[in-house]
Amino acid sequence: LTRKLLTLALIKDGQRVLLGYKKRGFGEGKWNMFGGKVEKGETPEYAAIREVKEESGLEVIGGVEQIGDLEFTFDGEDFLMHVLVFQARGFSGTPAESEEMRPQWYQIEDIPYSKMWKDDEFWYPIALRGGKFKGKFHFQGHEVILNHTLEEVEHF
């Protein structure tokens, strides 16, 4: 089983969240948080901070804290995506389009779940109210969740 360690970062400013429209690659055409691969020799926290800067232009201030741990598997495929979800403690700058992502602020009530990965509608509500979570989602292709588990946790 091939495993990939990836990050996502919640950039939340009051009642609005910064999301990015993925212009190419995996998840192209979907809105998502900013994130990417954890490179060799990198901590996941640093990788999350790096990806926010690369993909949105924002500087993370005060580091990130882990809020979620998600595992994704795909029916009939032998790879597992382990996505660590962080929240930025603070940030500065103006969001700027990158090669990968077109950033946009969304009010929480307007988050475009129909144009996002199907798992998001399960764990975003916990993340947006400051909760911590662990989840496993087993997909058939990219649009159908065959089964999943999701629990709120006290700490990592």
Ligand SMILES: CN1CCN(c2cc(NC3CC3)nc(N)n2)CC1
């Ligand atoms: C570098 N990216 C970061 C985000 N990521 C995913 C995946 C995902 N579901 C999995 C079925 C695909 N759901 C969200 N929200 N993000 C994949 C890799």
